[in-house]
Amino acid sequence: MPRTEFISTGFHVPERVVSNAELTQWWETSDEWIRERSGIRERHWVEGGKQAGSDLALEATRIALERADMQPGDLDCIIYATLSPDHFFPGSGVYLQRKLGVPGIPALDVRNQCTGFLYALSVADGWIRMGQYRRILVVGAEVHSTGMDFGPAGRDLGVLFGDGAGAVILGPTGDDGRGVLSTHLFADGRHAELLWCESDASAHNPRISHEDLDAGRQYPKMQGRDVFRHAVTRMPETVKLALETNGLGIADVKLLIAHQANLRINEMVAKHLGLREDQVYNNIDRFGNTTAATIPIAIDECVQAGRLARGDLLILTAFGSGFTWGSAAIRW
Ligand SMILES: CC(C)(COP(=O)(O)OP(=O)(O)OC[C@H]1O[C@@H](n2cnc3c(N)ncnc32)[C@H](O)[C@@H]1OP(=O)(O)O)[C@@H](O)C(=O)NCCC(=O)NCCS
Numbered sequence: 018m019p020r021t022e023f024i025s026t027g028f029h030v031p032e033r034v035v036s037n038a039e040l041t042q043w044w045e046t047s048d049e050w051i052r053e054r055s056g057i058r059e060r061h062w063v064e065g066g067k068q069a070g071s072d073l074a075l076e077a078t079r080i081a082l083e084r085a086d087m088q089p090g091d092l093d094c095i096i097y098a099t100l101s102p103d104h105f106f107p108g109s110g111v112y113l114q115r116k117l118g119v120p121g122i123p124a125l126d127v128r129n130q131c132t133g134f135l136y137a138l139s140v141a142d143g144w145i146r147m148g149q150y151r152r153i154l155v156v157g158a159e160v161h162s163t164g165m166d167f168g169p170a171g172r173d174l175g176v177l178f179g180d181g182a183g184a185v186i187l188g189p190t191g192d193d194g195r196g197v198l199s200t201h202l203f204a205d206g207r208h209a210e211l212l213w214c215e216s217d218a219s220a221h222n223p224r225i226s227h228e229d230l231d232a233g234r235q236y237p238k239m240q241g242r243d244v245f246r247h248a249v250t251r252m253p254e255t256v257k258l259a260l261e262t263n264g265l266g267i268a269d270v271k272l273l274i275a276h277q278a279n280l281r282i283n284e285m286v287a288k289h290l291g292l293r294e295d296q297v298y299n300n301i302d303r304f305g306n307t308t309a310a311t312i313p314i315a316i317d318e319c320v321q322a323g324r325l326a327r328g329d330l331l332i333l334t335a336f337g338s339g340f341t342w343g344s345a346a347i348r349w
Contacts, residue, residue: 020196027080056280060179098133131337133309157309183313
């Protein structure tokens, strides 16, 4: 069975940069509070109503295609991970497919929030190893800024999230030693309401009411401390599992890219695992939490900066709403 290799990567964020200071026009907060608690300095937000997540995904995909010297027609499958789909239905994958001009190829939406890219990667890896598809586009794309609560109750989440998209093109490699070595996925729905968006919802009738709107149920809600506590336990666990599964150790890791929800979480994860500073990559200071887009954006930045060379061991890990979490081990 062939392994799955990364053929190409790309990312795109909206032009508009929003600093911490700018957020103080909506929320009682400060640059100091945000930087100290989360490590975030700025994030990118779309010009609301003019750019959808699938537009950001399209730009990221164009870059990845160009770098691979490929045309949209060379793709044979799209997997689109997002927490913030363009519409309730159909899925965002079909909008991206339409914008790419490649009718016919399958477009799967993955809805696993901050772990979405890892779930999507795992599915793509299975399909490639089975031989079902040979050129799979996996994108993670989010537009959070149009769904924020700009009232006082929204400040805890509002300061953390950014918009953006990352894309990777995956295919089979004949080189036995390289590619995706393993993926590990987990979920625990007992914690679903610790980080969620209640409405609109088909579980309600009507799906959204005036009462829901007045109560702000259309906005995401989070029990930050609980999420933090679980994240700092689950991510190291899955990194260890990824290494053990492949008979590898911490010293073998060239780079760990952990989901970027909070720099303090990632510092604790790195410390717990005994990783040196040069073995981890963080970019949350410039992008905030871009959920499913975070990991592919970070991978692309590392590739472009020359931080990943052929044969390097890359470990990915993520934790998020659901709860969902997981890891992947990749021989670059
Ligand atoms: C959100 C997070 C940064 C908050 O940090 P924290 O140290 O846990 O802070 P708390 O929520 O306990 O709030 C502490 C105080 O700061 C206040 N606060 C919350 N958001 C604030 C903001 N943006 N600016 C200023 N003050 C804020 C709170 O109201 C609280 O005030 P109080 O003590 O008077 O009640 C942190 O919990 C976190 O990062 N959690 C995990 C987030 C995550 O991973 N999310 C996504 C996973 S995909």
